[in-house]
Amino acid sequence: MNNLYITYTPEEIELFRLLSPLKENLTATSKLIEISSKIPIFKDIPKTILIKILKDIKIIKYQTGEIIIKEGDEDETMYYILLGSVKVVKQNKLLTILQNGTLIGEMATLLKEKRTASIISSTNTAIISFKIDFSLFHTDLGYYFAIIYKNLSIELAKKLLKQNKQLIKK
DSSP states (O other): OOOOOOOHHHHHHHHHHHHSSSTTOOOOHHHHHHHHTTSGGGGGOOHHHHHEEEEEEEEEOOOOOOOOOOOOOOOEEEEEEEEEEEEETTTTTTEEEEETOEEEHHHHHHTTTOOOOEEESSSEEEEEEEOOOGGGGGTTTHHHHHHHHHHHEEEEEEHHHHHHHHHOOO
16 A cells, blocks of 8 residues: 655645644634735734725635736725735736735725736645725724834835846846
């Protein structure tokens, strides 16, 4: 009898851990909020606040080659790569490849502009998608939006630094 062994990467193990039941009485939304709280832009935001400001939260799995974001589309959804990698393509030209742990779609959301590039899964990919309810900015939750904007600025600066390093290498 042959034994079949399956090996998992540390990222896959972490994803399985996050998706496994956290407590028996947690709802699907609570699980998604738990996962969302691991996204760097939500650092220092209590889960009770995330429940109020996040909407349309879901985990989506993409097969290699599937389009996640299409250049030119209008949408305010942001995505966080939980597992896998994606290609960033503009006018059919490969710009870069992004790995798990990366936020995507934030530029169109912040600028209220059309998508500036297409995002295509380059491996089997799992992402969490969400929208932020910016209509709550001028409420008693405004303080938390300031934290999110600060964290977004840090993430965008990291992306810019990475792109600069890649340009220098060319």
